Amino acid sequence: MPIKTLAVGMFFLIFAGQAAAQGEWQAPRTEHGVPDLQGFWTSASITTLERDPALGEKLVVSEEEARQLESANLLNQVTELDSAPSDPDRPPPTDGDTDAGYNAFWIDPGTRLARVMGEYRTSFIVDPADGRIPYTEAAGLAFMGYRQQSGYDGPEQRPLGKRCMVGFGSTGGPPMLPVLYNNSYQIVQNEDYVMILVEMNHDARIIRLDGEPLDDSFNPWLGDSVGRWEGDTLVVETTNFHPQQSFRFAIKHSLYLPPTASVIERFTRVGEDELLYEFTVEDDVAYSRPWSAQVPFRSGDRIFEYACHEGNYALPGILAGARQQEVDGN
Numbered sequence: 608m609p610i611k612t613l614a615v616g617m618f619f620l621i622f623a624g625q626a627a628a629q630g631e632w633q634a635p636r637t638e639h640g641v642p643d644l645q646g647f648w649t650s651a652s653i654t655t656l657e658r659d660p661a662l663g664e665k666l667v668v669s670e671e672e673a674r675q676l677e678s679a680n681l682l683n684q685v686t687e688l689d690s691a692p693s694d695p696d697r698p699p700p701t702d703g704d705t706d707a708g709y710n711a712f713w714i715d716p717g718t719r720l721a722r723v724m725g726e727y728r729t730s731f732i733v734d735p736a737d738g739r740i741p742y743t744e745a746a747g748l749a750f751m752g753y754r755q756q757s758g759y760d761g762p763e764q765r766p767l768g769k770r771c772m773v774g775f776g777s778t779g780g781p782p783m784l785p786v787l788y789n790n791s792y793q794i795v796q797n798e799d800y801v802m803i804l805v806e807m808n809h810d811a812r813i814i815r816l817d818g819e820p821l822d823d824s825f826n827p828w829l830g831d832s833v834g835r836w837e838g839d840t841l842v843v844e845t846t847n848f849h850p851q852q853s854f855r856f857a858i859k860h861s862l863y864l865p866p867t868a869s870v871i872e873r874f875t876r877v878g879e880d881e882l883l884y885e886f887t888v889e890d891d892v893a894y895s896r897p898w899s900a901q902v903p904f905r906s907g908d909r910i911f912e913y914a915c916h917e918g919n920y921a922l923p924g925i926l927a928g929a930r931q932q933e934v935d936g937n
Contacts, residue, residue, distance in 0.1 A: 634839055634876035639798045642839045642876050649907030650783065650884070651717030651790040653680050656860040656900065658730030658738025666729055666738060673720045673727035682787075683718055685711045715788040716859070723883065723903050731784075731900040741895040746863050749893070753854050759929030762922060767851060769922055771915035772828065774807030776857025779829050781812075781845045781870040782886040782900065786857040791907045801834055801841065809913045814843055823847060826866060841874040865893050880906040 634642040653676075658666070668676065677683055689711035721728045730738035758764045768775030776786040783792070783805070791806035801814040814832040821831045830845040830852075848866045855862040864870075868890035875883045882904040889897040916922070 632878060637796065641796075641836055642841070643796075644794045644801070644841060644874055644876060644882065645796055646794060647907045647909055648792045648794065648882055648904040649717075649790050650785040650792070650902050650904050651715060652719060652721040652785055652903075653677060653682055653717055654721035654728055654731060656731050656784055656862070657740060658732065660737075660739070662729050662738075664736045664738070666733060666736070667726045668720070668729055670727065676729070677719060682714070682716050685714065713788055715790070717785065717790070721903050723901050724877075728901070731902050732898060733901050734899040735896070740862070741898055742863065743893060743895050746893045749853070749863055749865070750861075759926055762926065765922060765925070766856065768808070769916075769925075771808060773810055773852065774805060775855070776860065777855035777862055777864075778807040779805040779810040779812060781830060781832070781843070781872055782888065783884065783902070784855075784857070784860065784862070785902070786859060789913065791910050792904070793910055801843075804910065806910045806913060808915055820846060826850065828852060830870070839875060843872040843874070845870045845872070863893060864888065865890055868893060 637643045637645075691710060692712070693710050721731065732738045732740070735741055756764070757766075762770055766775060767773045773779050774786075774789070777784045778786055778789065783803075786807070789807040793804040795802045795804070799816055801816065803812045803814070804810075805812065810829060812829045812832065814834040816834050816836075818833050820833055821827075825831060826847050826849045828849050830849070831847040832843050832845040834841055834843040836842070846869050848864060848868060850866050853863060853865050855864065868888060871887045871889075873883075873885040875885075877883045884902045884904050885899065886902075887897050887899040888894070
């Protein structure tokens, strides 16, 4: 076993030991004798993947500090006007009009900081201590290359979320990260598989238990996931990511995860209404070291249909606008 993988395992064992010491609650079991992870879960939170540099290495804050950070959060400062229905008789937008988009009704990012093991967290990343992704220079060059290649020649150059292929911002994962809305998941399991239905873009991720990885020529949209039980924790290792999934952008984070990366996830029931989701990401070229995060999942509501861009003509409109610009010489 590689030293860095062993270190990651020890890191999570420490947290698991702390969780066990905090109470006698026992996770419910399936008919096969393993913890029952099934149900509807939500990861909605105003906590971000990476920590605000102004907070330094301050991962944990007091309840009073948490309330202050929540009050100052821009997403929590949505006014009543922002949430009001749009006026159907309003005139068409003009150049520079900043009020032409959606209102705030559709935004549902959560209102509280993430709380893990009773601690209010300023970032999901717990290692490194600064709460930042340890990108290498090569990763920076990859970001630059992506921006240069993104364009309007065809739909393939537009983000996957706009094309309704996968949810934006790594909602489907792995790692599974919360964004502005649709942060719900449904987990279904049997003896041989665990299925995670993602609310955003209704992606269905199938995890094979105690199986073998697919051949390297297979690159599923959400990677190739193989799981196993380690005590009461479901451990999932995912490799062979799809090349077009390397850049995952959201308002709250930007994640570069190349096809050569591996993600190790841990799912642990820590309470009747709480599931602790942990992950470690490794890639020798993109990151200077492995990095790890913890995201609390709470019991959520049932998931309704996600009709991606139904009746939405944005993508053909964007491409048609680009063709017109070419005709005009712009």
